[in-house]
Amino acid sequence: LGHLPFLEALKIGLSIAVIGSLSYTIVWMLEFQWVFPNFMDQFSADQIAQLKASGLTGEALQTELNKVSEMAENYKNPWFRFGITFSEIVPFGLMIALLAAFILRKNKTS
Numbered sequence: 001l002g003h004l005p006f007l008e009a010l011k012i013g014l015s016i017a018v019i020g021s022l023s024y025t026i027v028w029m030l031e032f033q034w035v036f037p038n039f040m041d042q043f044s045a046d047q048i049a050q051l052k053a054s055g056l057t058g059e060a061l062q063t064e065l066n067k068v069s070e071m072a073e074n075y076k077n078p079w080f081r082f083g084i085t086f087s088e089i090v091p092f093g094l095m096i097a098l099l100a101a102f103i104l105r106k107n108k109t110s
Contacts, residue, residue: 010101017093025086032081044072 004012032039047068056064074080 004101004104006101006105009104010097013097013100014094017090017097021086021090021093024089025082028085029078029082040072040075044068 048065051061051064051068075084
């Protein structure tokens with residue numbers, strides 16, 4: 001590749017990050033639909049069991065249980081699920097894009 005101007009390298013890196021993140025998200029959406037349709041039910045049950053075993057009681061426990069329930073309900077919405085999944089991976093792609101752009105940048109003196 002040689003050395004590229006910083007903004008050009010960043011643009012390429014960001015494109016790769018977005019394409020990779022979209023690919024990851026689309027694959028998860030398909031897996032969730034056909035391979036792991038009970039994922040959120042199992043995840044919620046595990047979270048509830050951990051909360052109950054954590055020693056929380058009363059209102060604090062109920063608040064956390066409500067959060068788990070709300071997340072499970074929101075996750076049924078495919079747009080919410082898409083956004084959550086995309087936001088899990090895209091920050092890593094952005095960090096790698098910045099790092100690669102910095103490494104591949106062309107010095108103004110060269």
